Amino acid sequence: MTTQQHHGCYWEQSAQGPTFPSLSGTMDVDVAVVGAGIVGVTTARLLKDAGMTVALIEALEIGHQATGRSTAKVTSQHGLMYHTLADKFSEHQAQLYASAQEHGLATIRRLVAEHAIECDLESAAAYTYTCDQSQIYNIEREVELTRRLGLPASYVRTTELPFAIAGAIRFDDQARFHPAQYLKGLAATIPGEGCHVFADSPVTAWQSGRVDTPHGHVNARHVVMATHLPLGNTGGYYMRAFPQAEPVVAARIPATVAESLQGMYVNVENPRYSIRTHINAAGDPYAIVAGSAFKPGHVEDERRHFNDIESWLRTNFQAEPAAYRWVNQDYTSMDSVPYVGWSTSLGDPCLVATGFAAWGITNGSSAASILCALLTGGSNPWLELFDAKRIRPLAGASTFVKETASVAHHFVSGHLSSRPGPVDALARNEAAVMKIDDRKVAAYRDEHDHLHVVSATCTHLGCVVGWNEADRTWDCPCHGSRFDHDGTVLHGPAVKPLEHYTPSVNGKHHRG
Ligand SMILES: Cc1cc2nc3c(=O)[nH]c(=O)nc-3n(C[C@H](O)[C@H](O)[C@H](O)COP(=O)(O)OP(=O)(O)OC[C@H]3O[C@@H](n4cnc5c(N)ncnc54)[C@H](O)[C@@H]3O)c2cc1C
Ligand code: FES
Structure with a gap:
């Protein structure tokens, strides 16, 4: 059998669900939420629950950017993040980060149940593993710390992966879903009672109290910029968070292999492979794998990493050639913690959420709770940790220097030799x-x-x-x-x- 090759993203092309009108004319609401990824859709839903009127405005079709192009693991396990946080800040900060992720996971489960969203949400264990004996110390330290923080962690020496590992952290009762269907399904619950959802409506200008699209504008008391990275020069976040691209492949695997892979797996060493499975509407099993990170637009690295993933899938999982190949991007903040809250004072004040370091599904859902608390005057335990106005020079100094040098190079000559x-x-x-x-x-x-x-x-x-x-x-x-x-x-x-x-x-x- 020959595999049909599709350009583009498996989730985008397999998503079912409603479409939304584009914005035309003028309207007044309490809050304009720009961008309908996990942050924007969740924020709009929570604000509606709090009694506010909202316009959610998306540039493309819903689910066609970072969230809908991810591997869609819904988990508090973020590689070796907790030790990074404890080392850079304190165990207390790591504890706050852990509780935010647990809240994000619980929010997704609650919204799916309350609104009966059909998005293939299912529980699964999450593993961060290594095949390298020299990494075992780091894995063991992460297990000890995450158990102390109250996360459902254990140390294991084997997984369902079809090759030997040196050791892994296992988190029980995490989840995976179809990200584009989750976004479309949740967005569909928003229209009504003064709330609206618009697609194909790129915001081209914004100021406090107003956002403009090509065919209409929204007047609002507040603007939430949920556009992955804030648009233009808003808040200077383009200088405080750097982008990384990752190749993603969806390839058919034998049903017996898919049945044995009940968990979600990512290794700590390079090359990196983050893998989960999904059964499509026709009942065909796919492995979805994200590979090692590279600078956006560096096409030789992109090719190399795609070839590497395909060869790993073929060797270990009897995978067919990739049916879908796409690239996704995410941003990492200078100190590794996302920026969520009121933006810094460059430009008009608005609310932002960015810098999820490739773990934005739980982070983005809890970011929505933080943004909602800021707009409704509620309290929230994570305001200070994620504060989008913070400056922690020591925690991010070396990353800042490296990224600034890279940007300078691309201003002058670009990566591709002209x-x-x-x-x-x-x-x-x-x-x-x-x-x-x-x-x-x-x-x-x-x-x-x-x-x-x-x-x-x-x-x-x-x-x-x-x-x-x-x-x-x-x-x-x-x-x-x-x-x-x-x-x-x-x-x-x-x-x-x-x-x-x-x-x-x-x-x-x-x-x-
Ligand atoms: C390869 C890869 C795999 C990943 N896998 C996982 C995973 O398994 N689990 C996990 O937790 N995280 C994962 N992530 C990270 C996660 O995907 C992101 O952190 C998260 O989806 C970001 O959500 P968001 O809402 O900020 O952005 P988005 O989902 O990109 O939403 C922003 C929206 O704003 C819209 N927008 C932009 N500009 C405008 C405009 N001018 N007007 C109107 N709308 C606009 C966009 O079209 C988009 O729909 C992964 C990242 C990568 C790179
Ligand atoms: S995204 Fe800033 S220069 Fe291209």
Whole structure:
């Protein structure tokens, strides 16, 4: 049997559920929530429960960004996070982080049950394992600490994985779900009683009290910027959290292999593999695997990591060639703790939540509780730990220096070596950043032989974008903006498209 290859994300393409209208005209609500990922949808739902009127405004279809492109493990186990926190801060801070994750997990379970959301939510154990004896000490320390913090942790020497491991942390009674169906299902409970949900409505301008989309605007007492990274230069978060891309593969595996893999697994060493299974609507079992992180737009690293995941899946799980390949991104804050709350004073004040370090499902759900408490005047135990205005220079100094140097490099030259035109040399399905008339352009020839040429200069702050082969997008290594191959914005902080160029008859280019 041959495997059908799909470009794009398994969750997006298998999600069922309602669609939502786009925003047109003007409306007044208590709170405008921009972005319908896990943070935005949960915040809008909790605010409605608290009696507020809300407009939830999404740029794309719901479930098409970070949450809907994740591996969707719903767990308080975040690799070796608890020791990182105890070492950087204190055991008390690690305890607060643990209780926030437990709250996030419980919130998802409660909302799914209360609203009967069909999203394949099921309990599963989570494992962080190592095959490297030298990591056992770190695993054992994490088990001891997480047990002290009251998390359901134990140390194990075997798992259901089909290869020997050196040791693992096991957390019982964690969960996994279909992330895009969860978001669509929860969003569908929001409209009514003065509350609204809009899709295909990119916010292009914002200030306190108002957000604008191409065909309408919302007046609101408060704005929640739940856009993964706050848009534009809001709060300066683009300087305080850095993006990392990860390749994700969905590949069919034999039913017997899927039945034996009841848990969710991630290793601590490199290369990294985060794996879980899912049975699709037709009853076919898939392994969903995320691999090692790389800088967005670094296409050679992307290719290498995809090949590595596929070979690991084939060798260990009898997997067919990947049916779906996509890239997802997340942001890590300078001190490893997400920023949640009122934004720093750069620009108009709004509420933000970002920097989940690839563990945003539970973090994002508890972030929604924090944002809700700030808007309704309620108390919340995690306000200080996650405070989005905090500055903890010592905890993040070395990361800050490294990331600032990387951004400087991409401003000047970009990652892809520029090559001279003409673009005619590009084969079908080939893309490159090229120099034409002393300007860097990003050119892609699609499978139908159509040429797409746009400026390679990111409209956020001017870094040079790089090619993402799996998604056929131009991704910015500096702060994670993503653009479709025709230049349309798919992910902020940029809000303006890449400038368009049209090839002229004699092979030169002029602006379109
Ligand atoms: C490979 C990978 C695997 C992961 N797996 C897991 C996992 O198993 N478990 C886990 O806990 N975490 C995981 N994560 C992390 C998790 O996916 C993210 O932290 C989390 O989904 C972030 O949620 P969010 O709501 O902030 O962002 P998003 O889900 O991206 O939501 C933001 C929304 O805002 C919208 N938006 C953006 N700009 C605009 C605009 N101008 N106007 C209107 N709307 C806009 C976007 O379209 C998007 O829908 C993973 C991350 C990666 C990279
Ligand atoms: S995202 Fe900031 S320069 Fe591209």
